[in-house]
Amino acid sequence: MTPKDPFNAFVDLVPEPGPGPRLAVKDMIAVEGLLQTAGLPVRAGRRASRDARVVTRFREAGYAVVGSTATDEAGFGTMTAAVANPRHPGRAVGGSSGGSAAAVAAGLADIGLGTDTGGSVRIPAAYCDLTSYKPTNERAEMDGVLPLSPAFDVVGVMARTLGDLAPVAPFLVDRWDGVDAAPPRLTFAVDELGAADVFVAETFAPIARAFGAAPFASPLPYEPVAIAHSDLVCADALAVHREDWGRAPYLFPPLSASGLAYAATLSASHLAEARRICERARAVWRAAMAPDQVLILPTLPMAPAARQAETVVLRGEVVPITNANIRLTEMFNIAGLPVVVAPVDGLSVQFVAAAGRDEWLLATVRRLLGA
Numbered sequence: 001m002t003p004k005d006p007f008n009a010f011v012d013l014v015p016e017p018g019p020g021p022r023l024a025v026k027d028m029i030a031v032e033g034l035l036q037t038a039g040l041p042v043r044a045g046r047r048a049s050r051d052a053r054v055v056t057r058f059r060e061a062g063y064a065v066v067g068s069t070a071t072d073e074a075g076f077g078t079m080t081a082a083v084a085n086p087r088h089p090g091r092a093v094g095g096s097s098g099g100s101a102a103a104v105a106a107g108l109a110d111i112g113l114g115t116d117t118g119g120s121v122r123i124p125a126a127y128c129d130l131t132s133y134k135p136t137n138e139r140a141e142m143d144g145v146l147p148l149s150p151a152f153d154v155v156g157v158m159a160r161t162l163g164d165l166a167p168v169a170p171f172l173v174d175r176w177d178g179v180d181a182a183p184p185r186l187t188f189a190v191d192e193l194g195a196a197d198v199f200v201a202e203t204f205a206p207i208a209r210a211f212g213a214a215p216f217a218s219p220l221p222y223e224p225v226a227i228a229h230s231d232l233v234c235a236d237a238l239a240v241h242r243e244d245w246g247r248a249p250y251l252f253p254p255l256s257a258s259g260l261a262y263a264a265t266l267s268a269s270h271l272a273e274a275r276r277i278c279e280r281a282r283a284v285w286r287a288a289m290a291p292d293q294v295l296i297l298p299t300l301p302m303a304p305a306a307r308q309a310e311t312v313v314l315r316g317e318v319v320p321i322t323n324a325n326i327r328l329t330e331m332f333n334i335a336g337l338p339v340v341v342a343p344v345d346g347l348s349v350q351f352v353a354a355a356g357r358d359e360w361l362l363a364t365v366r367r368l369l370g371a
Contacts, residue, residue: 005067007084009102011035013067020064023055024100024109027068028075029155030144031055034065038146039073039096042244042251052144054113054155057171066109069099074237074256075115075148078123078325081307087129092307094127094325096120096148097156101128104158111168112158117148117233119299119329121156122341126299126348130341131165132158133362136355137336139173149236151278152229152333162342162362162371169362179363182292187216189297192328195222196301197314203347204298211368213296219288222331225281228274229334234263235271278334285335289354294364299341299348301327340365 005013011027012035025031028038030048037043055065070083072095080098085091086106093102097114101124104112114121116134125132133156140154147153155172159165170176188208193201238245238260245252245260252260289295305312305321312324328350332339338358340351342365351368353361365371 005108007086007102007106009069009083009099009106009108010067011037011039011070011099014065017064017066020062021110022066022108023058023063024066024069024103024112025055026097026100026112026114027071028115028146028148029055029113030146031065031068034068036068036146038075039071040241040244040252040256042241042248048144050144054141054171055144057141058111058113058168061168061171063111066103069097069103069112071099072096072255073253074241075117075120076237076255076259078120078322079305079307079309080124085128085307088127088304090306091304092127092309094124094304097158098124098127101125101130101158104128104130104160110159110164114156114158115145115148116154116156116333117152118229118326118333121158122299122329122339122350123325125158125341127304129343129348130158130160131162131343132156132341133165133169133172134332134339135173135358136338137333139356139358141172141174147236147240149233150240151232151236154333162366162369166362166366169358173358177359179359182360184294184364184368185290185292186211186213186294186296188213189218189295190215191218191222192297192301195315195327196298197303199303200298200301200347203345204349207344207347207349208296211296216295218331219284220281225277225334226330228277229330231263231266231271231274232278234259235266238263281331282335285331285337286355289337289352291354291357293354294361295352297328297350297352299328299350300325342369342371344369
């Protein structure tokens with residue numbers, strides 16, 4: 001039976017999904033026969049000819065695909081405003097993997113697949129009270145994924161509980177190894193708390209105390225790295241969509257159109273410097289994270305925003321909504337570190353580990369939260 005979709009989560013539905021746990025797949029990840037448009041009018045009607053490898057792994061485990069889900073255009077954006085939040089009417093679902101988040105939050109799917117370039121799985125998980133997992137970048141299985149930025153994209157997964165999340169995490173990566181029993185050394189991100197609203201910082205403080213987390217200073221300033229990341233994402237997106245952009249730029253909505261037009265102004269030397277900044281940030285962050293360390297911080301720097309919000313006030317400053325939403329998430333795409341997100345005492349919290357420590361991180365978070 002075709003599932004009902006009162007929240008506008010899906011762009012394409014499977015008429016008879018069949019038995020098994022239900023999987024919702026972002027409209028950037030190939031599902032044979034379903035739309036793969038990345039939310040772009042210029043790609044209207046384009047369907048995948050085969051499954052992405054990550055979808056194949058879910059099918060082999062007995063999951064039934066129920067449909068492809070709405071995304072912000074090309075993966076730009078962090079609100080998926082066309083989709084309603086099943087748990088919090090009036091609140092955004094977050095993005096760009098907002099359709100998959102809504103499908104899981106509404107009970108229309110058990111698992112939601114998305115992509116994460118600067119937070120696009122973790123942000124909707126926070127908006128919809130879900131758990132999520134973003135792998136170490138180089139471990140993620142990206143075959144069959146239409147990218148926003150190949151340099152920073154990873155597939156990610158969302159579920160209602162850590163118990164639901166844990167069995168499917170191995171499907172996202174090249175392999176899943178045994179877990180060592182090393183006890184974690186918990187730290188909290190001091191500088192990121194300074195960027196968060198007072199309400200968020202005050203809500204997070206007792207969580208950090210309860211975990212016995214020690215302060216950890218970010219090894220690099222945020223702004224220069226964030227600007228370099230943004231420039232590279234725009235340039236990568238232009239490379240991905242160059243043919244369609246050259247043929248029909250009027251079929252790109254405003255956000256993606258502005259990003260691609262901006263990318264066309266960037267010189268080769270500018271992009272080379274941006275790559276140097278991000279490569280250095282990756283190396284510095286990876287050197288700073290110890291193998292037994294778990295870094296905790298909020299997922300969002302402010303309370304989740306309203307569905308149509310274009311700006312928010314953050315520490316007394318009016319900030320574009322995307323800049324605010326990714327403020328505490330994008331650095332871990334740049335560094336390529338694994339992240340698990342889970343609600344803790346009413347606040348969505350990120351748990352970050354050293355590169356390649358995905359298995360240990362997920363097992364550790366489950367122990368910490370008794371899940």
